[in-house]
Amino acid sequence: MVISVLSGKGGTGKTTVVAALSELAKKVIKVDCDVDAPNLYLFYQGRDIEKKDFYGGKKAQINGSLCIECDICEEVCKFGAIKNAMVDPFTCEGCGACTIVCPRKAISLEDEKTADAFLTQTEKGIISRARMGVGSEGSGKLVTYLRRNVKRFEEDNGITMIDGSPGIGCAVIASITDTNFVLIITEPTKSGLGDLKRILELAERFETQVMVCINKYDINQEMSSQIEDFAKEQKLSVVGKIPFDKKVMESVNSLRPITEFRDSPARKAIEEMWICMNRIMTTKDF
Numbered sequence: 001m002v003i004s005v006l007s008g009k010g011g012t013g014k015t016t017v018v019a020a021l022s023e024l025a026k027k028v029i030k031v032d033c034d035v036d037a038p039n040l041y042l043f044y045q046g047r048d049i050e051k052k053d054f055y056g057g058k059k060a061q062i063n064g065s066l067c068i069e070c071d072i073c074e075e076v077c078k079f080g081a082i083k084n085a086m087v088d089p090f091t092c093e094g095c096g097a098c099t100i101v102c103p104r105k106a107i108s109l110e111d112e113k114t115a116d117a118f119l120t121q122t123e124k125g126i127i128s129r130a131r132m133g134v135g136s137e138g139s140g141k142l143v144t145y146l147r148r149n150v151k152r153f154e155e156d157n158g159i160t161m162i163d164g165s166p167g168i169g170c171a172v173i174a175s176i177t178d179t180n181f182v183l184i185i186t187e188p189t190k191s192g193l194g195d196l197k198r199i200l201e202l203a204e205r206f207e208t209q210v211m212v213c214i215n216k217y218d219i220n221q222e223m224s225s226q227i228e229d230f231a232k233e234q235k236l237s238v239v240g241k242i243p244f245d246k247k248v249m250e251s252v253n254s255l256r257p258i259t260e261f262r263d264s265p266a267r268k269a270i271e272e273m274w275i276c277m278n279r280i281m282t283t284k285d286f
């Protein structure tokens with residue numbers, strides 16, 4: 001069973017929830033698909049058992065011995081990545097237009113390493129994660145790679161928990177594809193509701209059941225009610241309402257899952273949410 005935890009933007013408490021749910025579920029495979037800001041693994045002591053180069057892009061390369069410095073490539077490059085028959089790898093988008101127009105066939109597109117992909121073994125299961133190269137951006141291709149990389153460890157009746165990418169781009173699509181459940185973490189603000197609607201629109205294109213969690217629901221009870229009303233209209237289950245809790249900051253700063261804080265109201269709410277999620281998940285057949 002695959003559960004993907006998503007949010008419209010960073011900083012909504014997604015990783016806190018993923019770490020807590022992973023603790024409650026005991027041994028789960030975790031995939032950190034928040035590739036531009038990966039921090040799930042920081043909550044765990046572990047040992048990297050695999051490190052691979054990930055080639056996620058292409059860059060133009062000019063063969064100086066063939067080039068006649070006609071500058072046709074410079075004119076055609078819409079990204080301004082070529083100057084005096086030299087390619088700036090940081091601005092080249094790998095579109096390939098220059099390779100088409102070069103009269104000497106002096107330009108080729110070469111694979112570019114964009115990230116290191118790791119499998120980290122922890123006491124509480126495997127984490128698949130990446131470290132992006134300087135100036136590189138996460139992509140759907142990388143997220144798909146990280147997810148595929150744990151397939152060999154998945155067991156029948158086991159759980160794979162995905163800390164999804166924020167937003168609604170390719171990386172999020174790759175975080176939703178082929179998942180059984182999506183848990184959307186939102187906050188009680190107008191933008192939180194807008195983000196929820198956008199992710200929902202995306203998730204509806206996939207055969208996955210969506211659940212909603214309102215984080216810090218008590219900082220704006222009116223907006224929380226609006227989110228609940230919207231969820232009701234859409235026939236979505238609001239499985240959790242997590243109160244604002246200073247202990248969450250303590251948990252993040254000390255890199256200990258919130259489940260370790262006995263007297264935390266957020267912890268209690270996440271535990272109740274997990275019970276509610278289980279109730280829904282056990283009624284589904286896979």
Ligand code: SF4
Nearest residue numbers: 067068070071073102
């Ligand atoms: S188009 Fe080809 S030959 Fe002309 S400057 Fe560019 S690389 Fe050199």
Ligand code: SF4
Nearest residue numbers: 077092093095096098
């Ligand atoms: S591949 Fe595209 S972006 Fe890169 S240098 Fe060529 S035309 Fe410019």
